[in-house]
Amino acid sequence: MAEQIAVLGAGSWGSTLANMLVENGHDVKLWSRNQEQVDQLNNEHVNPHYMKDLVYSDKLVATSDMADAVKGAQVILIVIPTKGLRQVAGQLNKILEQNNQRPLIVHATKGLEQNTYKRPSEMLMEEINEENRRDIVVLSGPSHAEDVAIKDMTAVTAACANINDADKIQKLFSNNYFRVYTNNDVIGAEFGAALKNIIAIGAGALQGLGYHDNARAALITRGLAEIRRLGVAFGANPMTFIGLSGVGDLVVTATSKNSRNWRAGYQLGQGRKLDDVIEHMGMVIEGVYTTKAAHELSLKRQVKMPITDALYRVLYEGEDIKNAISQLMSRDLTSEIE
Ligand SMILES: NC(=O)C1=CN([C@@H]2O[C@H](COP(=O)(O)OP(=O)(O)OC[C@H]3O[C@@H](n4cnc5c(N)ncnc54)[C@H](O)[C@@H]3O)[C@@H](O)[C@H]2O)C=CC1
Numbered sequence: 306m307a308e309q310i311a312v313l314g315a316g317s318w319g320s321t322l323a324n325m326l327v328e329n330g331h332d333v334k335l336w337s338r339n340q341e342q343v344d345q346l347n348n349e350h351v352n353p354h355y356m357k358d359l360v361y362s363d364k365l366v367a368t369s370d371m372a373d374a375v376k377g378a379q380v381i382l383i384v385i386p387t388k389g390l391r392q393v394a395g396q397l398n399k400i401l402e403q404n405n406q407r408p409l410i411v412h413a414t415k416g417l418e419q420n421t422y423k424r425p426s427e428m429l430m431e432e433i434n435e436e437n438r439r440d441i442v443v444l445s446g447p448s449h450a451e452d453v454a455i456k457d458m459t460a461v462t463a464a465c466a467n468i469n470d471a472d473k474i475q476k477l478f479s480n481n482y483f484r485v486y487t488n489n490d491v492i493g494a495e496f497g498a499a500l501k502n503i504i505a506i507g508a509g510a511l512q513g514l515g516y517h518d519n520a521r522a523a524l525i526t527r528g529l530a531e532i533r534r535l536g537v538a539f540g541a542n543p544m545t546f547i548g549l550s551g552v553g554d555l556v557v558t559a560t561s562k563n564s565r566n567w568r569a570g571y572q573l574g575q576g577r578k579l580d581d582v583i584e585h586m587g588m589v590i591e592g593v594y595t596t597k598a599a600h601e602l603s604l605k606r607q608v609k610m611p612i613t614d615a616l617y618r619v620l621y622e623g624e625d626i627k628n629a630i631s632q633l634m635s636r637d638l639t640s641e642i643e
């Protein structure tokens with residue numbers, strides 16, 4: 306059955322999901338704060354800054370008026386980078402309150418908030434009053450927008466404490482190339498999503514420095530160990546980390562040239578400066594900020610995250626990447642299972 310869906314955030318992922326939902330037969334309004342981008346989407350069906358090869362459906366309606374996008378929507382999908390999430394959610398809350406509207410909220414944001422270390426669903430719960438929303442569902446997993454745009458096979462997870470709502474999102478989003486599984490572990494799904502970006506920067510850096518397959522496999526595997534350790538310390542189900550929002554997303558992000566985090570790491574490995582890399586990416590590199598949040602959180606919780614610590618020193622304290630790698634490799638030898 307066709308649903309009325311609002312998508313907030315028209316970057317690479319928000320606009321691609323909005324287009325897919327239109328093609329799934331739903332009535333979709335896509336909100337962007339940028340009027341020029343809205344005009345391009347409505348008039349020429351393109352979004353060249355973010356998705357240069359995608360021609361969007363002419364049934365997709367874009368708007369820069371959030372109230373217009375949200376009016377009547379039963380489901381609201383939020384695809385805003387972590388840094389802007391709270392502000393957009395606060396704006397949304399006011400509109401929902403005025404409309405007396407109580408939609409199901411889905412988000413696809415992958416990060417942790419600076420200083421508070423909150424997960425996206427925690428930020429949304431704080432900003433959107435309970436009277437103005439139903440549950441919050443996390444949509445996560447190995448899903449580069451570029452691949453979904455060309456209808457490559459993709460499998461993701463819809464995680465929600467209320468499994469009926471995860472089921473509903475599973476049905477709305479699934480089609481013959483996009484397969485959605487469900488999970489009730491929101492904490493695990495969000496930690497997996499946020500922390501894999503750190504490891505992806507590291508994997509890109511290794512490749513930029515000229516390391517090969519063994520090094521990448523070691524980084525991914527030991528990266529997953531520290532992602533799981535932090536997630537489990539906050540109540541995540543360890544099994545989630547061997548699922549799509551865990552190892553699945555880690556593998557795609559740490560091995561793909563489509564990944565902004567991998568590309569950032571690659572350029573750092575080749576000797577480019579961080580500010581320069583951020584300036585030229587033109588899209589969000591969540592892992593840069595998540596590295597800082599996760600490093601601080603791991604110290605607070607006393608969870609060992611040696612790869613995250615090494616990347617933190619490289620990104621925020623100017624340590625040479627090769628030194629950071631030597632330091633990682635010369636730590637006391639230890640057991641794999643902790
Ligand atoms: N690009 C991808 O393939 C995937 C991205 N994600 C996640 O989705 C989130 C969004 O990523 P992308 O779409 O890639 O980012 P992007 O950089 O391509 O686009 C971000 C969009 O959010 C808007 N935005 C940022 N701050 C805002 C604010 N304060 N108010 C209003 N609009 C704001 C920007 O104008 C832009 O349209 C990130 O957390 C990312 O990790 C998740 C899965 C896949």
Ligand SMILES: O=C(CO)COP(=O)(O)O
Pocket residue numbers: 415446447448449450502505554557558563564565566567589590591
């Ligand atoms: O989360 C993603 C794919 O699942 C996107 O990763 P990047 O932000 O590194 O492009």
